[in-house]
Amino acid sequence: MEDPHPPSPSDPPHPKLRARAVTRTFGRAAGAVHALGPIDLDIAPGEFTCVVGPSGCGKSTLLRIAAGLLRPSSGELGIRTAARRPVAMIFQDYGIYDWKTVQANVRFGLDIQRVPRKEANARAKDWLTRMGLAEFAGAYPTALSGGMRQRVAIARALAVEPEILLMDEPFAALDAQLRTILQDELLTLTQTTRTTTLFITHSLEEAIVLGDRVLVMSARPGRFIAERRPPFPRPRSGQVRAAPEFTALKSELWELLRAEVGTEAAA
Numbered sequence: 209m210e211d212p213h214p215p216s217p218s219d220p221p222h223p224k225l226r227a228r229a230v231t232r233t234f235g236r237a238a239g240a241v242h243a244l245g246p247i248d249l250d251i252a253p254g255e256f257t258c259v260v261g262p263s264g265c266g267k268s269t270l271l272r273i274a275a276g277l278l279r280p281s282s283g284e285l286g287i288r289t290a291a292r293r294p295v296a297m298i299f300q301d302y303g304i305y306d307w308k309t310v311q312a313n314v315r316f317g318l319d320i321q322r323v324p325r326k327e328a329n330a331r332a333k334d335w336l337t338r339m340g341l342a343e344f345a346g347a348y349p350t351a352l353s354g355g356m357r358q359r360v361a362i363a364r365a366l367a368v369e370p371e372i373l374l375m376d377e378p379f380a381a382l383d384a385q386l387r388t389i390l391q392d393e394l395l396t397l398t399q400t401t402r403t404t405t406l407f408i409t410h411s412l413e414e415a416i417v418l419g420d421r422v423l424v425m426s427a428r429p430g431r432f433i434a435e436r437r438p439p440f441p442r443p444r445s446g447q448v449r450a451a452p453e454f455t456a457l458k459s460e461l462w463e464l465l466r467a468e469v470g471t472e473a474a475a
């Protein structure tokens with residue numbers, strides 16, 4: 209069959225993630241919920257893409273399709289990774305295992321990759337140290353605060369040195385201070401590793417600090433209705449929060465989003 213969406217000359221040469229006309233519907237017939245799409249998306253190597261949108265518009269659905277956890281109802285989503293480097297996902301609810309120690313949680317992806325135990329332990333320790341959790345290696349997640357659990361989830365995702373990182377509101381449950389700290393850490397980290405990232409957030413501020421671009425989604429069924437590129441060169445620091453352009457972009461995005469939240473409330 210002929211490709212209904214052949215690459216156009218403006219497409220990036222080899223996107224790491226490429227979605228074409230992706231939709232997702234849950235359920236059948238009268239009770240069906242059209243959750244997402246159609247969505248077209250290209251993410252270039254090393255690019256940090258943020259997605260904002262009203263609650264229930266299909267953001268997690270998109271991420272789960274990208275992670276291969278859910279099939280699109282129509283359309284295609286492809287991920288291109290070199291060598292054997294994996295795709296890692298951080299879930300909205302962290303997705304860490306309460307019955308495994310912190311160390312075993314961080315080692316989890318490495319165990320799946322069959323990294324030898326000694327090396328896996330060393331890498332897990334290293335990431336726990338970077339996340340300020342070294343002394344909790346032997347603890348169980350139930351003994352940790354929300355912020356610490358979240359750092360375990362981040363350490364676990366990054367320990368596998370993923371080529372693509374999919375993050376679903378990873379900082380949503382944290383207090384403002386810790387959130388800012390972790391945003392800055394993630395900024396430094398992704399700029400060092402140039403990890404291709406798709407990041408979902410409710411926070412416009414977070415999206416502007418972190419993103420090479422911010423995509424705004426409509427109310428359900430979620431489609432992309434706008435794209436903005438924060439005008440801050442890389443390497444970037446958290447100081448951009450104080451820039452006048454930052455406030456201006458935040459207001460502009462909020463206006464776009466407010467129209468969609470209004471739609472949703474009226475529906």
Ligand SMILES: Nc1ncnc2c1ncn2[C@@H]1O[C@H](COP(=O)(O)OP(=O)(O)OP(=O)(O)O)[C@@H](O)[C@H]1O
Nearest residue numbers: 234235241243262263264265266267268269270428
């Ligand atoms: N497994 C499922 N079965 C049925 N409906 C689902 C399922 N998963 C999601 N939905 C529905 O699809 C829509 C989009 O859900 P999704 O979780 O993707 O939204 P979201 O944008 O991530 O929302 P939030 O910002 O609140 O996390 C919602 O109406 C939701 O009820």
Ligand SMILES: [Mg+2]
Nearest residue numbers: 267268269300
């Ligand atoms: Mg969600």
